[in-house]
Amino acid sequence: MFNVTSGIIWNIRRKMFNVTSGVGFLVSFKYRLLQRATKNFSEELGKGGFGSVFKGTMPDSSIVAVKRLMCSAGEKQFRSEVNTIGIIQHVNLIRLRGFCAQGSERLLVYEYMPNGSLSSYLFPRDSTSLNWNMRYQIALGIA
Numbered sequence: 001m002f003n004v005t006s007g008i009i010w011n012i013r014r015k016m017f018n019v020t021s022g023v024g025f026l027v028s029f030k031y032r033l034l035q036r037a038t039k040n041f042s043e044e045l046g047k048g049g050f051g052s053v054f055k056g057t058m059p060d061s062s063i064v065a066v067k068r069l070m071c072s073a074g075e076k077q078f079r080s081e082v083n084t085i086g087i088i089q090h091v092n093l094i095r096l097r098g099f100c101a102q103g104s105e106r107l108l109v110y111e112y113m114p115n116g117s118l119s120s121y122l123f124p125r126d127s128t129s130l131n132w133n134m135r136y137q138i139a140l141g142i143a
């Protein structure tokens with residue numbers, strides 16, 4: 001999601017919104033709050049190219065997915081994801097609720113997706129697989 005989707009959305013955003021920055025409506029979370037919400041990053045949901053994602057429960061009881069970026073992701077990559085994903089709201093895109101940039105920590109807070117990643121459905125370990133009609137519908141949704 002980080003790589004490909006961000007790139008695509010970045011292009012769409014530049015064309016449609018013609019803005020270059022802006023995180024105004026996203027919440028800037030304190031690191032301590034996210035540390036508490038994730039029980040010190042104890043429940044890992046998965047790993048991506050830029051870091052691990054942890055399940056968390058916010059003070060309002062909502063469940064979130066907190067992506068903790070590895071330092072190597074860099075400030076530029078971080079700003080890019082915050083700016084691009086943060087500005088677009090669509091039923092087929094995971095909503096970015098906010099971020100944390102405190103000291104050397106870079107975290108992104110997304111709404112939690114209880115059904116896991118699309119790849120686990122496209123490439124299942126067991127024999128259950130999506131039929132072609134469902135795959136077609138998903139491809140249309142992505143497009």
Ligand SMILES: Nc1ncnc2c1ncn2[C@@H]1O[C@H](COP(=O)(O)OP(=O)(O)OP(=O)(O)O)[C@@H](O)[C@H]1O
Nearest residue numbers: 001002003046047048049050053065110112113117
């Ligand atoms: N919002 C979410 N809700 C629930 N699980 C999530 C959420 N975001 C990520 N995950 C889990 O964490 C894993 C890693 O996600 P992440 O976005 O970091 O990487 P990716 O999209 O798989 O790959 P890449 O970082 O290379 O783009 C996902 O495969 C998924 O299992």
